[in-house]
Amino acid sequence: MTDRSCSSSVRSNGIPDSPAWVHAVAAIPGCRVVPNAPMAQVTTFRLGGPCAWRVDCSEADRVAEVVAVLATSGCTWRVMGSGSNLLVSDAGLDQVILRFVARHPDIRREGLWVSVGGSTLLDDLAAFCAREGLDGLRFANGIPGTVGGAIAGNAGAFGEDMAGVLVQVDLVNREGRVVHVSSRDLGMGYRRSSLQDGAWVVSQAVFQLQPGPPEQLGSERERILSLRRTKHPDWRVCPTAGSFFRNLAPTSAAGVRQAAGWFLEQAGAKSFREGGARVFEKHANIIVAEPGVATAEDVRRLANRMAEAVYAKFGLRLHPEVRLWGNFPANFWDTSE
Numbered sequence: 339m340t341d342r343s344c345s346s347s348v349r350s351n352g353i354p355d356s357p358a359w360v361h362a363v364a365a366i367p368g369c370r371v372v373p374n375a376p377m378a379q380v381t382t383f384r385l386g387g388p389c390a391w392r393v394d395c396s397e398a399d400r401v402a403e404v405v406a407v408l409a410t411s412g413c414t415w416r417v418m419g420s421g422s423n424l425l426v427s428d429a430g431l432d433q434v435i436l437r438f439v440a441r442h443p444d445i446r447r448e449g450l451w452v453s454v455g456g457s458t459l460l461d462d463l464a465a466f467c468a469r470e471g472l473d474g475l476r477f478a479n480g481i482p483g484t485v486g487g488a489i490a491g492n493a494g495a496f497g498e499d500m501a502g503v504l505v506q507v508d509l510v511n512r513e514g515r516v517v518h519v520s521s522r523d524l525g526m527g528y529r530r531s532s533l534q535d536g537a538w539v540v541s542q543a544v545f546q547l548q549p550g551p552p553e554q555l556g557s558e559r560e561r562i563l564s565l566r567r568t569k570h571p572d573w574r575v576c577p578t579a580g581s582f583f584r585n586l587a588p589t590s591a592a593g594v595r596q597a598a599g600w601f602l603e604q605a606g607a608k609s610f611r612e613g614g615a616r617v618f619e620k621h622a623n624i625i626v627a628e629p630g631v632a633t634a635e636d637v638r639r640l641a642n643r644m645a646e647a648v649y650a651k652f653g654l655r656l657h658p659e660v661r662l663w664g665n666f667p668a669n670f671w672d673t674s675e
């Protein structure tokens with residue numbers, strides 16, 4: 339094997355053969371490199387075969403260094419956060435996955451401005467803002483995943499989203515250089531942005547918030563967390579990636595998106611099951627995967643059947659919110675952005 343290799347081959351003595359870039363990344367503080375790493379261990383669906391190498395990086399001020407090394411390696415790579423919006427194929431990924439998740443929140447406040455590392459968990463940021471009397475991220479309470487992942491997918495709830503409070507990001511480009519980009523230039527729309535292919539890394543983000551009473555923000559946080567506990571499966575015990583499909587574009591002057599879950603329920607999806615994957619009994623747009631039984635292909639087949647059922651009843655094509663990584667057969671749903 340040459341030093342520029344991306345595959346994680348294993349010698350006959352069982353010890354993985356490591357190219358030079360692996361040693362260079364492993365020497366960066368806060369980083370770890372794992373060969374042949376099962377994606378099922380780092381996605382909330384708990385599904386997916388191995389990636390060639392997984393690079394764990396927790397610190398926002400180190401991620402540019404990591405990318406600079408990856409750039410010289412010749413490997414193909416992409417970034418992930420907590421894996422709460424991903425379905426990875428059973429065959430895995432023939433590439434390097436940069437997993438950018440912080441062990442501790444990295445948040446600084448200056449007045450109504452908050453600067454946060456892209457690897458910080460979004461819910462940690464929401465809790466910080468509630469304690470500090472900063473309003474604008476109530477919707478983010480309880481959404482799993484990192485700040486970087488939330489910006490890439492413009493995560494949201496209750497009609498609000500990241501685009502409404504995000505001012506600027508630091509992006510690490512393919513060469514490992516940091517560029518400052520205004521949120522206006524990120525192409526953010528309903529559950530999408532120009533960042534979604536995992537090619538550029540959000541290393542830092544700046545939000546502008548409004549003053550709000552900490553007690554009221556704290557009780558609102560508790561209310562939202564409790565609502566989520568009753569409406570959603572707990573992904574720690576019941577593997578899922580949340581809503582599988584995006585809500586549908588508004589058809590009336592009211593401009594309100596129509597819940598994909600309503601159409602799915604009318605189409606009978608709540609009774610659907612494929613292998614170890616089934617539709618969650620309380621929410622027709624959520625797929626849960628039985629641990630140790632379900633495969634990514636079960637989930638894909640089930641989602642495809644759900645999309646077909648909505649099309650057959652309403653003539654509407656659903657669009658997945660969950661990102662599919664790896665090789666999957668062609669699907670019925672709409673893949674345009």
Ligand SMILES: Cc1cc2nc3c(=O)[nH]c(=O)nc-3n(C[C@H](O)[C@H](O)[C@H](O)COP(=O)(O)OP(=O)(O)OC[C@H]3O[C@@H](n4cnc5c(N)ncnc54)[C@H](O)[C@@H]3O)c2cc1C
Pocket residue numbers: 382416417418419420421422423424438456457481482483484485486487488489490491492493494495533534535536537538539540541570571572573578579580581661
């Ligand atoms: C129980 C449950 C409830 C959920 N509820 C909601 C909800 O209410 N609203 C909602 O919007 N979503 C919800 N989700 C989906 C998910 O939590 C969000 O999409 C989340 O923002 C994904 O973040 P992540 O770090 O897990 O990203 P990942 O799933 O790891 O990655 C998703 C995408 O983001 C990109 N990405 C990740 N990190 C970065 C980075 N630092 N820089 C650039 N790109 C990056 C990846 O390349 C990938 O394309 C839910 C999921 C679950 C399991």
